[in-house]
Amino acid sequence: xxxxxxxxxxxxxxxxxxxxxxxxxxxxxxxxxxxxxxxxxxxxxxxxxxxxxxxxxxxxxxxxxxxxxxxxxxxxxxxxxxxxxxxxxxxxxxxxxxxxxxxxxxxxxxxxxxxxxxxxxxxxxxxxxxxxxxxxxxxxxxxxxxxxxxxxxxxxxxxxxxxxxxxxxxxxxxxxxxxxxxxxxxxxxxxxxxxxxxxxxxxxxxxxxxxxxxxxxxxxxxxxxxxxxxxxxxxxxxxxxxxxxxxxxxxxxxxxxxxxxxxxxxxxxx
Ligand SMILES: NC(=O)c1ccc[n+]([C@@H]2O[C@H](COP(=O)([O-])OP(=O)(O)OC[C@H]3O[C@@H](n4cnc5c(N)ncnc54)[C@H](OP(=O)(O)O)[C@@H]3O)[C@@H](O)[C@H]2O)c1
Numbered sequence: 630x631x632x633x634x635x636x637x638x639x640x641x642x643x644x645x646x647x648x649x650x651x652x653x654x655x656x657x658x659x660x661x662x663x664x665x666x667x668x669x670x671x672x673x674x675x676x677x678x679x680x681x682x683x684x685x686x687x688x689x690x691x692x693x694x695x696x697x698x699x700x701x702x703x704x705x706x707x708x709x710x711x712x713x714x715x716x717x718x719x720x721x722x723x724x725x726x727x728x729x730x731x732x733x734x735x736x737x738x739x740x741x742x743x744x745x746x747x748x749x750x751x752x753x754x755x756x757x758x759x760x761x762x763x764x765x766x767x768x769x770x771x772x773x774x775x776x777x778x779x780x781x782x783x784x785x786x787x788x789x790x791x792x793x794x795x796x797x798x799x800x801x802x803x804x805x806x807x808x809x810x811x812x813x814x815x816x817x818x819x820x821x822x823x824x825x826x827x828x829x830x831x832x833x834x835x836x837x838x839x840x841x842x843x844x845x846x847x848x849x850x851x852x853x854x855x856x857x858x859x860x861x862x863x864x865x866x867x868x869x870x871x872x873x874x875x876x877x878x879x880x881x882x883x884x885x886x887x888x889x890x891x892x893x894x895x896x897x898x899x
Pocket of ligand 1: 639640641642643644645646663664665666679680681682707708709710711730757758759760801802803804805806807808809812841844
């Protein structure tokens with residue numbers, strides 16, 4: 630395993646974040662996970678209170694890690710929410726909320742740990758993206774917007790902090806079997822038959838849910854994140870998850886967009 634690292638994993642109460650924090654803990658690292666409701670979850674690692682949309686909570690969580698461990702070697706920006714619903718049915722407030730968690734939340738965390746990482750002369754920041762950061766998925770447009778934005782944020786940040794010895798990577802999972810199916814937020818106007826998109830949206834979401842339930846285990850994403858934390862895997866971008874999805878994403882730049890979208894529309898019955 631090498632040296633013990635101090636690792637902060639956001640959204641460690643469930644799914645990918647929990648599997649990552651537990652696996653890193655098992656491997657002997659000093660892990661701090663987070664949840665908005667830490668009292669509701671038992672974990673083998675320390676669980677701190679954190680809402681990534683709250684500036685003060687972010688500062689407090691990072692200060693708590695530094696006070697206890699004296700350093701932060703790795704930050705895993707995993708916390709995220711999935712918003713479903715047609716773009717037309719999504720209110721600006723709902724759109725801003727998902728962008729606040731999935732994009733600005735990552736930036737808040739990075740801003741908060743970077744002074745310590747620069748001061749100690751190194752560190753690694755791992756942002757959990759998604760296949761939805763490479764494909765515009767119908768009825769998840771705002772979620773896709775957040776994950777596309779995270780791709781650009783990650784690439785820019787990586788260039789900015791490399792001179793300080795800090796490395797930044799994006800891990801993009803495909804479908805992963807987690808509580809995402811239960812936790813997916815629905816845009817309020819998309820929820821019922823009053824929406825012009827109702828049948829198509831409902832059918833597409835049912836497909837997403839079936840694919841997620843049959844997805845890769847969260848442990849497979851955790852294993853890749855651990856490899857990056859431990860320096861066994863390098864590079865700016867790591868696609869993980871079902872092979873067919875990794876092939877799809879890998880070949881996407883070579884497929885005309887119209888043809889790619891035709892295939893997606895057939896797959897989702899649109
Ligand atoms: N599952 C998939 O198929 C899939 C595929 C690609 C990418 N991803 C990405 O993987 C990440 C984890 O998703 P998951 O599937 O593991 O989902 P999940 O089981 O629903 O877990 C989401 C985690 O995020 C935390 N969270 C949500 N909002 C938060 C906030 N405002 N502040 C702090 N923490 C917050 C939750 O913690 P609390 O509720 O306890 O605060 C929870 O631990 C997300 O970024 C997601 O976009 C998932």
